[in-house]
Each structure stands twice: as structure tokens, then as C-alpha cells.
Amino acid sequence: MKKTYFVWLTIHFIVWIITFWRIAAEVNARQLMGMSIFLIILFIVPLLKDKPLIQTFLFCVQSLLVIPIFYPINNGLSLYAILIQTVIMAEAVFYLSRTKSLIVITVQLVSAVMILMLSTLTASQMVWSTLYFLLIVAALLYHQVIHNQEKEAHLSNEALIEEYRRMKRQLLVEEQQARQDERMLIGHEIHDSVGHKLTALLFQFEAFRLTAAEKDKETVGKLKDLAEQSLEETRQAVRSFKQREVGGLQGVIQLIRKLEIESFMKINFSVKHGAFAAPLTGEQSFAIYRAVQEALTNIMKHSSTREAQVNFESPGGSIFRFEVINAVTHDRYFQEGYGLKAMRERLEKVGGTLEIDYETHRFLVRGTIRLADWGGSDD
DSSP states (O other): EEEEHHHHHHHHHHHHHHHHHHHGGGHHHHHHHHHOOOOOOOHHHHGTTHHHHHHHHHHHHHHHHHHHHHSTTTTSSSSHHHHHHHHHHHHHHHHHHHHHHHHHHHHHHHHHHHHHHHHHOHHHHHHHHHHHHHHHHHHHHHHHHHHHHHHHHHHHHHHHHHHHHHHHHHHHHHHHHHHHHHHHHHHHHHIIIIIIHHHHHHHHHHHHHHHHHHHHHHHHHHHHHHHHHHHHHHHHHHHHHHHOOHHHHHHHHHHHHHHHHOOOEEEEEEETTTTTTOOOOOHHHHHHHHHHHHHHHHHHHHOOOEEEEEEEGGGGEEEEEEEEEEEESOOOOOOOOOOHHHHHHHHHHHHHEEEEEEEESSSEEEEEOOOOTTTTTOO
């Protein structure tokens, strides 16, 4: 809205500078007063966008002010008056609805007719002036129709996009719930079948140990310990099925999908060179997750664009690398803040490094972690 305001202000500024420069020698106090009122209204109109009736009235006042400002000046046709009348009609068509803009155009045409009547014109000048106003009015009204159609199409498109995002969020929630329900079902089945059988086996081992010969008790005890370990591992597996948190690259991809849905961001990401198979430790996965999360959050907070590129790769299986790239539209002062410092410290704790590459048209965050078990050990 600010851009539109300054566009109209610039147009009026140029038109009035040229006009005043041409008629300055013949301007009297009454005309200066009319110009002052006209320019005051010019600054007020955009501020009343929520009050179209007042805007309509002010445009009509501007239209009528053109008469005392420009006439009588040599009783001739003022091309600058016609130019200003055209700008007023164009601005009214832009700001107002069809009905209200027609009111302003009608008043403007009445004003134009009065100006033409006050002027000493030839027949050809009268014909060309009339034809000009008719063509201008037709063009402006046609533009208004096209603009309104585009506006309605844009609103419909926004509604469809919002509905798409809502359905996508719902689908994501349903997918997560379905996966969780499936994990819970598998966990219950393991608990009810394998867990119960291992528990029964432990009781049988204990009963057998009590009646077994002395020489067999040690063997039975070892078998019982093995069964207890199996039971404990089964319980841990069941607990892991019930956990909702997802780490590593899966967690990062879920984060990307969530930000894309909820934050109106378009995120393109690629996974290549064996990144999924990289042997990351839990601590390294968590550090990568938080680093990507912080980088995307910074884009949301500070970037004028809503698009980012996220890359994961593990070239040669020796290192794991991630990059978060977004476009920047202008140069600005860059200073590494708390978030990037915390990201760097977190990566350094797991044997990684962080690079910040700020150029004219892009901002890049690159993290690199050396994989611990690559190539064996030289000890």
C-alpha cells in the first residue's frame, strides 16, 4: 500500500511541477488557494481507504477545484487542466468501487464541460477534447473491470491455497497419527506375545534351577540371565515404539514440511551422496537438526524472501555436510548473532565446523561433520 501511495504522489508531483512552471506567471491568490486545498486533499485521500464515501466526496471536490485553478487563463484550453483531470479520474477508479468511481467521473466530466464552455475553442478542438474524455473514461472503466476480475481471482486463489494448506496439515497429522498408531500396535503385539513368553520362560528357568542338579545350576543361571537380557531389550524396543520424537534426517525433513505448511515458506531440499546412510551418532543428528532449524528460523525472521534451499550430502562417506541457502535482495550489514554462534558451538562439540557465506544475492550456512568410523582406526 505504501508503494502505491508513493506512485500516485510521484505522478501528481511531476504533473503539478510542470503545470505550475508553465502558469506561474499568471497565477493569482485565488488560484494559489485552490492549489493548496487540492494538494491537502491529495495527501488526505490515501489515509481514508476504509472510508470510501469520504474519498468519493474529496475526489469530487478536487474535480471542481480544477475550474477556479485554471480558468479563466487567456480563455484558452489548458492541456494541463485536462492532464490533471485525467489523473483524478484514474486515481478514483483505482481507489473506489464501480458506483463511486462513476460518481467522481460524472462530476469530473461536468467540470470538463464547464471548462470547455469557458474556453474559446474551435470546432475541431471541441471534437478532439470530447473524444479524448470519452476514450479515457472507457479505458479507465475497462481497466477497472479487468482489475476487479484479477482481484477476485487472486482472492479465490488465496482461498484455495489456504484450503490446500489446511488439507496438507490435516494429512500430515493423519499420517503421523497413523504411523504412531501402527508403532503402538506393533509395540503392544511385541509386549503381549514376545514379552509374555519371555516372562514365562524366566519363571520356567527359575523353577528348573530350583530342582536342577548342582552341576546344571550354573548353566541354567546363564540361560536365565540371557532371557532376562532379551526381556529387557524387548521392553526397550516397546518403549522406543511409543516415542514420538524423530531425530536425524527424518526429523529435519519433518521440520521442513512443518515450516513449509505453517510459515508460508517454499523449501527445496535434496539428499544425495549417501546422506541417509551416513553413520551419524545421536548427538550429531541432534546438532544437525538444531542447526537447520535455526537457519530456517533466521530466514523467517530476517529475510525478505520466503524461499530456501536445503542440501544434505555425505561425499565419499567421510563427512556429512548440510547447506541452507536463501536469496537476498539487497546488501545489508551482517553481524553474526547469538543463534549462529550457538549453532557453531553445537557443531564444534560434535567435531564439526560452520561456515557463513554472505554474498550480494544469497546467504549460505554450511555445516560439516567428520564421520567417526570412516576408514577405520590407525591406532
